Amino acid sequence: MSSLLNDLDVSYTASDAAVVEILENAYKLLKSRFYDRAKVEFNKALDEDHDLATQVVLALYRQMESSGDVEGLLALGANVLNRDPGNVDLANLLGNAYRRQGNITQARNMYQHCLKHDPKFRNATYNLAAMLARVPLFDGSAISAIVEFENLENFKYPQCETEVIESLVEQFRPPEAEGEDKNDTPAKAEVLKDEAVEQIGEALSDLKVSGTEGAEAADEPHPLDLLEHIEVTMDPEHPDEHNTLLNLAFSCLDQEEGRTAQLIFDKLLERDPGNLDLICFRIITDALQEEVNSAEEQLNTFLKQHPNHRYANVNYGILLRRQRKVAQARTYFFIAYKLLERTKGEYEIAKVLEEAERHEENGAARKALELYEPILDELSEPARINRVAGMLQTFNRPRNAQRAYKLTLKLDRRNTDAMKGLKEIRDGYLKELDKALRADQMAKAAELMNYALEITPSNELLTRGIELFELMDNKSRVRELKELRESLGAKATHRQVQAKLLQAQDFEAKRNFKAAIKAYEEAIRIEPRREVYKHMVALCERIQRPDLAEKISEWFNQKEGERERERRAAKH
Incomplete structure (x- = not known):
């Protein structure tokens, strides 16, 4: 057996x-x-x-x-x-x-x-x-992860508040007065509708016949009439007006009434042109008006600029699926799944930030961190990222805090709080490194040294790192650090030479030739470069000093030879 x-x-x-x-x-x-x-x-x-x-x-x-x-x-x-x-x-x-x-x-x-x-x-x-x-995710887990998106029939956007629309419809309907001819009301409504057609052009011609007939059968006002009613009766400065417009737009999307929704989103975007959600929903209205290729192109461009926008990823997936580009659609559904996992299902990151801020204000840093950390890469405010980094330091998570501070410096290279935070973390690594060395914990010491070098690979720290890895007989790491030290040294030297070269050229422009020659000389003393030498000789010829040019040539060749001998000696 x-x-x-x-x-x-x-x-x-x-x-x-x-x-x-x-x-x-x-x-x-x-x-x-x-x-x-x-x-x-x-x-x-x-x-x-x-x-x-x-x-x-x-x-x-x-x-x-x-x-x-x-x-x-x-x-x-x-x-x-x-x-x-x-x-x-x-x-x-x-x-x-x-x-x-x-x-x-x-x-x-x-x-x-x-x-x-x-x-x-x-x-x-x-x-x-x-x-x-x-x-x-793999196999069955992958399939089940995006089933919710694949089952969506409509595009994804916030759910319309039914009570807002019901209230709007009630306001639109005129009260029935005693003795008034009830037949007058439909006639007035018809006039209003005719005026709306004249005002908006061919908007009504785009409406689906079935949707219009359904609205008439139920004696419901058309969304265009409701939009006109809002414009006539509500103050644009009042928050209720914005909320009502938004809900009417979502109601239009529910009914696939793209033209009216487009008019509303255009109006809202005039007031708030940077609102990404509104831009996304406005693009959807093009798709509902059979401008599918335009909508696809716009959403594609939008996602290149804002890859973490949750609504856009889902809606792009839906749009692609409607065009039978199923495999491509699933990729965007998976991206949406990943993004929504970070925010625990919330599409609007602003709401997550508001909740995290409330936890901060209430002193619940751990709860705030649970919300902030998954979306750390999506944060764009250096002050907020620094606060998150500070929380991570408080909970003794220096590696995560280090990453957060580095994100800040990507946004603001000279952010002093981030630089200060990184210095504190590096000093903490070095303190722990000394303890590890005293306890003969070489592997831990090496790990801490690498962490410290990630923050600031200064010449002093690189030299210390080389010595540590030589003790551990880690030849490859020693070679890496020596190459890094040489590279950083070369960059520093290049910066110094360039600074002197610019200074010399500035003196030349001001016809201060003596100061210019001195600046060129200082640049060559830092590192003898042919580029600087040529500028210096050209200046001597321009001021008709061939004797000085000859002396400079002899001196430069001497310096160049000395530097070459130093390099050879360093290799051996």
Whole structure:
């Protein structure tokens, strides 16, 4: 009996004894991480009995997926796939293994291999989309993650507040007075509608007949009439007017009444042109008016500028799906899934920030941090990011705080609070490093040194790092740090020379030739460069001092030779 095949629940008979023995030997080699030898044995088994060996390999593969032994998984599956290219299950599993390894190119190749042999293979289609969106979900988990988006019939936007629309409709309907001819009311309404048509042009011609008939049957006012009513009766400065307009726009989107929604969003964008949500919803109205290509192009451009906008990612996915670009749509659904996970399902990041600020004000820093940290990369205010970094320092998470301060410096290179925070973190690393050295904890000391060097690789710290890694006999790291020190030194020297060169040229422009020659001389003393030498000689010729040019040439050649000898000595 074979314990391996029994454990894997693979059926076999007594006549399979030879191949079973080969498979068990291959498995032992695999467990011992002799991957190349294991491949050879699995190939032998495949030659003996292709079907049985393939069953065992697939069963082993699934069993090993949770082990994290990516090399083992790849060794196990690659040869089998070469012999059985139509095995889409295995190709998909290999794609997953390559993804876990971080080999995106090979993962893409495997998923595309699956789809070449079976274009409807669900796992591969979803895995490929998840990979492109950089979402670490696989197979069933990937499929279920975006099912909510795939089931959406309409575009995504905030839900309309029904009570606001009901109130608006009630305000629009005139009260019925006693003795008044009830037939007058429809006539007046008809006049209003005619005026609206004249005012807005062909807006009504774009309406769907079915929607208009439904509204008339229910004796409901048309959205265009409601929009006109708001314009006539409500103060644009009053917050209720903005809220009513917004809800009417969402109601129009519900009814796929793109023209009226467009008019409302255009009006709102005149007041708030930088509102990203309004821009996104305005683009949707083009799609509802059958300007699909324009809407697709606009959303694509919008997402290049604002890749983290949640509504736009979902709506772009829906738009692509409506155009039967399903694979591309899923990628954007996965991006939306990832973004919404950060904000716990909230589409509007402003609301998350408001809640986090409330926690800050109430002294609940940990709760604030739970909201801030997932969206740290999306924050754009240096002061806020610095506050988050400070919280991370308070909770003794210097690595995360370091990352936050560096994000601040990307936005504001001279932010003093961020620089001060990084200095505190670096000093903390160095303090812990000294403790680790005293306790002879060399691995920990090396780790802390690397952390400190990430912040400020000063010449002094680099020298200390080189000494530490020389003690640990880490030659590759010593070489890296020496190269870094040399590179940083060269950059510093270049800056000094350029400063002197600019100073000399400024003196030349002011005809202060003596000061210019002195500045050129100082630049050459820092580092003898031909560029500076040529400027200096040209100046001597311009002021008709060939004797000085000759002396300068002799002196420069001497300096150049000295520097070359110093470089050679440093290499030895």
